[in-house]
Amino acid sequence: MTTSPTAATRLPSAAQRKWLSRADDNGNLPTFWGTTGRTKEACISAGWAERRSEASCVITDAGRAALENHK
Known part of the structure; x- marks a missing residue:
């Protein structure tokens, strides 16, 4: 898995955080x-x-x- 420069400079919106937080133990998203x-x-x-x-x-x-940075 890679890290994008964009990912490091901005935080996800509420809807994006909600979806990302639904990842299961294997990282699969709904x-x-x-x-x-x-x-x-x-x-x-x-x-x-x-x-x-x-x-x-x-x-x-x-x-x-x-997600961690938003806490």
């Missing part, structure tokens, strides 16, 4: 959880999540750090 595609795409663009397939995303180390 596919259909009432989020908009925009929320997922913003997290992927920021480097907080990465797409494994069309229907699968995982949280990155940068995503975990962004």
Whole structure:
């Protein structure tokens, strides 16, 4: 998993934090959880999540750090 420079300089929105916080122990994020595609795409663009397939995303180390930095 990589860390994006963008991920290090900004924090996720409330909706993005809510989705990222739903990652399971393996880092898998919910596919259909009432989020908009925009929320997922913003997290992927920021480097907080990465797409494994069309229907699968995982949280990155940068995503975990962004959640920790927000506490």
